Structures are given as C-alpha cells and as structure tokens.
Amino acid sequence: MADVDRSSNAPSDPFSDQAGIHDERDIIAEATLSVGRNATLTLGTDAVIVLDEGLRSRRGFNCFGCLPQRTTNTRSIPYFNILWAETVKGDLTIHYAKPTSKSPKSSVRVSYINYTLENTTTQSEKAERWAQRLLDRAYGHAQRKKRIKVLINPFGGKGKAVKQHSKEIEPIFAAARCEVDAERTTHRGHAIEIAQNLDINAYDVLASCSGDGLPHECINGLAKKSNAVEALRKVAVVQLPCGTGNGMSWNLNGTGDCSTAALCIVKGVRTPLDLVSITQGDTRTLSFLSQSLGIVAESDLGTENIRWMGDARFYYGFLVRLMGKTLYPVDIAVKTEIEDKQDIKRHYAEQMAKRATQAAISKTDLDGPLDTSTGLGLPPLQYGTVKDPLPIGNGWTPLQHYPNLGNFYCGNMSMMAADAPFFPASLPSDGLMDLVTIDGDIPRRIALDLLLSVPNNAFFDKESVRYRKVSAVRVIPRYGTLADSTAENKKNASRDEGCFAADGEKMPFEAFQLEVHRGLGTVLSRRAGVYEAPGPKAWEDIDGAAIAGTQRL
Numbered sequence: 427m428a429d430v431d432r433s434s435n436a437p438s439d440p441f442s443d444q445a446g447i448h449d450e451r452d453i454i455a456e457a458t459l460s461v462g463r464n465a466t467l468t469l470g471t472d473a474v475i476v477l478d479e480g481l482r483s484r485r486g487f488n489c490f491g492c493l494p495q496r497t498t499n500t501r502s503i504p505y506f507n508i509l510w511a512e513t514v515k516g517d518l519t520i521h522y523a524k525p526t527s528k529s530p531k532s533s534v535r536v537s538y539i540n541y542t543l544e545n546t547t548t549q550s551e552k553a554e555r556w557a558q559r560l561l562d563r564a565y566g567h568a569q570r571k572k573r574i575k576v577l578i579n580p581f582g583g584k585g586k587a588v589k590q591h592s593k594e595i596e597p598i599f600a601a602a603r604c605e606v607d608a609e610r611t612t613h614r615g616h617a618i619e620i621a622q623n624l625d626i627n628a629y630d631v632l633a634s635c636s637g638d639g640l641p642h643e644c645i646n647g648l649a650k651k652s653n654a655v656e657a658l659r660k661v662a663v664v665q666l667p668c669g670t671g672n673g674m675s676w677n678l679n680g681t682g683d684c685s686t687a688a689l690c691i692v693k694g695v696r697t698p699l700d701l702v703s704i705t706q707g708d709t710r711t712l713s714f715l716s717q718s719l720g721i722v723a724e725s726d727l728g729t730e731n732i733r734w735m736g737d738a739r740f741y742y743g744f745l746v747r748l749m750g751k752t753l754y755p756v757d758i759a760v761k762t763e764i765e766d767k768q769d770i771k772r773h774y775a776e777q778m779a780k781r782a783t784q785a786a787i788s789k790t791d792l793d794g795p796l797d798t799s800t801g802l803g804l805p806p807l808q809y810g811t812v813k814d815p816l817p818i819g820n821g822w823t824p825l826q827h828y829p830n831l832g833n834f835y836c837g838n839m840s841m842m843a844a845d846a847p848f849f850p851a852s853l854p855s856d857g858l859m860d861l862v863t864i865d866g867d868i869p870r871r872i873a874l875d876l877l878l879s880v881p882n883n884a885f886f887d888k889e890s891v892r893y894r895k896v897s898a899v900r901v902i903p904r905y906g907t908l909a910d911s912t913a914e915n916k917k918n919a920s921r922d923e924g925c926f927a928a929d930g931e932k933m934p935f936e937a938f939q940l941e942v943h944r945g946l947g948t949v950l951s952r953r954a955g956v957y958e959a960p961g962p963k964a965w966e967d968i969d970g971a972a973i974a975g976t977q978r979l
C-alpha cells in the first residue's frame with residue numbers, strides 16, 4: 427500500500443498537495459474513497475492508488491501451479507498523468523494519460539477509469555470532495571482548463587503535423603478540458619499574422635505543432651502588437667514537437683514526443699523566458715533559441731538542397747566544411763558578463779539553488795504590474811542598433827577582427843535538439859546569452875572530437891570551446907558576399923553566399939547586433955524556471971546554496 431502524504435508543509439514541487447488539511451485523521455479519512463464493495467481509490471504521495479479486486483483479471487502463466495499467479499489488483503496513476511476527475515450522475519470518472527509502452531520515452535494515450543458510486547448524498551459529497559483533492563494534487567500551481575490557440579504547420583518536419591495533432595494531441599487537450607481553437611498555417615509568415623492579431627484576453631497559450639520555426643514566428647507576431655510586453659507576458663508560447671530539431675520542447679519538457687508534450691502543456695507552469703533582440707539594418711527580430719553564423723548555420727541552412735537526407739544532412743554539411751577547415755572571418759565586439767568556465771558553473775549552481783528554494787512563479791507574479799514607463803511596446807534597446815556607434819567601455823570589447831572564426835553560436839536554451847546540449851549553462855531567465863566561439867583552423871581530429879563530445883555533454887569543458895556569458899554582441903561578417911578584399915586567411919574563407927540563422931530560420935546575411943532582455947517572453951515548462959537539461963558537468967559539486975545571494979545576478 428502506498429503511503430499517504432501526511433506533510434502539512436508542502437515542498438516546492440508544484441504537484442504537491444495544496445489543500446492544507448491539517449488534521450491527520452481527516453487526511454487519512456479523506457484520502458481514501460471506497461467505490462463499491464471491492465475497490466478503493468487512495469491519494470498517495472505522488473500517485474493515486476487504485477485497489478480493485480476486479481483488476482485481478484490478468485492471470486499469468488502458472489506453470490502447473492508451481493509459480494505464483496500475478497495478482498495485479500492495484501494500479502498507481504502518477505498525479506502528473508491525471509488529466510481530469512469528476513462525478514457526474516452518480517459516476518466518478520478519472521481521465522489520465524496512459525503510457526503506451528514500458529519505455530521511459532513512451533508516448534501516452536488518453537485512458538480512464540470509471541466507478542458507479544453508492545446512491546447516497548454522503549457518498550456523492552465525499553466523492554466530489556475527493557475528486558477536487560485529486561485535481562488539486564494533479565495540477566498543483568498549473569492553470570487548469572487552459573485556453574489554447576493551436577497552430578499546425580502541415581509541412582513542418584516530416585509533414586505529419588496534421589495527423590499528429592488529431593490523433594495524439596487533441597484527445598489529451600480535450601480530456602483535460604482545455605478550450606482549443608486549432609488553425610493550419612497556409613504560408614510562410616502566417617503564424618506572425620495570427621499572433622499579431624490574437625486576442626490576448628481570449629487565450630492563455632499559443633501552441634505550435636511544428637519545428638522551432640513557428641514558435642519563432644509566434645513570438646515575433648506578439649512582439650508586433652502595440653502592447654507587445656503585455657502580450658508576451660500573458661500568452662505562453664509553446665511547442666508540440668512536430669519538426670526535426672524541436673529544441674523548445676526538449677528544453678522545456680524533455681521530450682520530442684508530441685503526446686507527452688501535450689500532457690506537459692496541460693500540466694505546464696508559466697516560466698519567464700529571456701528573449702534576444704537581433705537588429706539588422708532597420709529591422710528588429712526576437713529570437714528565443716539560438717543565433718548562429720559559420721559552420722553550424724551553414725550545415726543547417728546551407729544544406730537545404732539535400733533535405734532528403736533527413737537529420738544526416740546537418741552532419742554531412744558539417745563534415746564537408748570541417749574537412750575543408752572553412753573559415754568565417756568576422757569583426758566582433760562583445761559585452762561579456764562572465765568569462766571563466768568555472769565562474770559560469772558557479773553562476774549556474776547559484777541560480778539553480780535559488781530556483782530550488784523559490785516558490786513556483788504564480789499567475790499573479792506573471793500578470794502583475796508591468797513597467798509602463800516606456801509604453802507597452804518592446805523594451806528600448808540599451809545598446810542601440812547595429813547601425814549606432816558601438817558603445818565604448820562598460821564591459822564592451824572594441825570591435826576586433828577575428829580572421830579564423832569557425833563557429834559563432836549563441837544560445838538561450840541548453841538543447842538544440844535531442845542529445846545536443848550545446849549550451850549546458852543556459853537558464854531560462856538569467857538575463858544572459860551563452861556565447862560559444864570556436865576557431866576554424868583547429869586540427870580536424872580535435873574538431874571531430876568536439877562534435878562527438880556534444881551528446882555526452884563534454885563539449886562545454888573542451889579547451890578549444892570558448893564559452894562566455896554575454897549580454898550583447900555585434901558581428902560584422904567579412905566573408906561570402908560580405909568578403910573584405912583585405913581580409914587575411916582568404917585561402918580557406920567561405921566563398922558561399924553566407925548564412926545567418928536565428929532559431930534555425932534563415933535571416934539576412936548582414937551585420938547584426940544581439941541584446942538580451944531578461945524574462946521578456948513567457949513559456950510553459952515542466953518545472954518552473956529550469957530546463958530539462960543536464961547543466962555543465964560537475965556543477966552539482968559547487969555549493970550553489972552557500973553562494974546564493976552573494977553574487978550580483
């Protein structure tokens with residue numbers, strides 16, 4: 427029998443009991459509900475326990491009576507998987523998300539249990555109270571019955587988003603009593619238009635059945651509103667992973683499976699997310715995931731002609747450029763905040779310690795008063811645009827020529843795809859970008875080792891990886907169509923047109939400036955304020971709790 431949760435002081439886990447019944451006898455009495463003569467339902471620590479003689483049906487092979495028969499008369503359903511519970515006309519029904527296999531990465535499907543209650547007022551009142559307590563535990567701080575605008579990119583990833591939505595996603599939202607309004611995108615940029623015109627009082631969530639391209643558009647659509655700051659705070663942008671990389675889903679929910687992601691969105695808690703302004707010429711674009719120039723951008727965007735290769739096209743493109751030791755000369759100026767890798771680990775430990783002790787962010791916190799001093803439009807750019815004179819001092823390096831750059835990769839989330847923690851020290855809202863730069867003329871053996879070090883999270887500590895926490899960067903490419911005839915290292919400099927990518931989307935190939943805005947966006951995540959990612963290796967060995975509060979950020 428699973429133990430009943432007797433603690434009156436609930437921990438920070440958002441799915442712990444919030445009901446606050448203090449009398450121990452009441453807790454025990456209220457935790458168990460008898461349904462019929464042979465079945466009880468009990469609110470356990472992390473799961474509802476179903477004890478039902480009727481479940482004893484699955485008899486195992488008993489080998490002429492030598493082996494004991496399986497008596498599977500109990501079943502436990504984790505609170506996280508509970509979608510809804512209610513009593514209607516003398517019946518108690520619990521809908522939940524049931525894994526389709528025993529694998530930890532299993533997808534889920536809607537299932538339910540149903541019991542007819544004794545026809546007495548006492549029994550139905552008790553069942554009603556019990557169902558409410560179950561919902562309290564199942565949802566914790568997460569908002570119930572979310573109002574979700576769903577966008578479906580019929581051509582995203584492998585082109586299966588429409589089917590995945592109707593078979594794997596929609597039933598979960600329906601069982602959780604979410605209000606859903608679904609719409610297919612019909613052209614590039616359609617999600618920007620939809621988000622720009624969205625009634626932010628009618629929806630809590632803007633969800634994309636897509637890769638990372640559609641959430642990028644959703645954020646930029648909300649940013650076009652005259653009340654952009656309010657819109658980006660009120661409406662949580664989320665992803666139902668139907669693309670190939672699905673970085674947003676891996677970071678916030680730790681899954682690339684869309685049914686599991688739907689469950690995570692039903693249970694998701696609101697989390698502020700740093701957003702990055704990219705200025706190019708007179709335009710300003712927001713980015714939530716990454717900005718890349720050099721080998722990663724070229725391997726992603728420069729291989730569209732071999733899309734038939736699937737995921738392999740990225741690695742193929744990468745290896746071709748790596749073998750050629752291709753260089754991507756730039757001029758670069760950086761406003762660095764933390765330079766040393768050990769200091770970055772300490773910052774990460776300290777921030778994680780803070781998040782472990784903080785209560786989850788409540789709706790009131792997120793919907794609290796906004797800074798209206800600069801209107802409700804996007805926050806002003808602290809360092810101007812790429813067209814302004816470069817700020818001098820105040821942590822900015824001067825604009826320096828970097829003739830042998832191989833990879834410029836700036837990240838705001840840890841995982842760029844499954845098993846790809848390129849930015850293990852990133853946090854959703856520490857107000858900093860993680861910048862990786864790697865020389866393009868390092869020995870091929872070392873470059874290959876770098877690529878292979880990413881899945882086992884050894885990338886961060888590699889000597890040839892320069893990893894900085896920064897708040898702003900300016901980059902002027904000096905190769906491809908922007909090649910400077912006086913630039914050094916012309917021999918290996920890329921002669922292709924040149925690619926600059928933001929969140930995996932193609933951007934104009936021209937000079938750009940990045941500036942981060944702390945917590946400007948809102949997403950839903952499985953755990954408030956952290957990513958489902960490993961962090962830089964050995965960060966747990968640093969006593970973050972001891973140093974929390976002593977640092978500047």
Ligand SMILES: Nc1ncnc2c1ncn2[C@@H]1O[C@H](COP(=O)(O)OP(=O)(O)OP(=O)(O)O)[C@@H](O)[C@H]1O
Nearest residue numbers: 582583611612613614615636637638639669670671
């Ligand atoms: N109906 C449509 N026709 C053409 N393009 C579309 C349509 N709907 C959306 N798009 C565009 O598709 C682009 C990519 O979207 P999305 O991220 O969903 O897929 P993806 O790039 O295939 O994902 P991944 O890179 O993970 O494979 C976006 O720029 C978006 O504007």
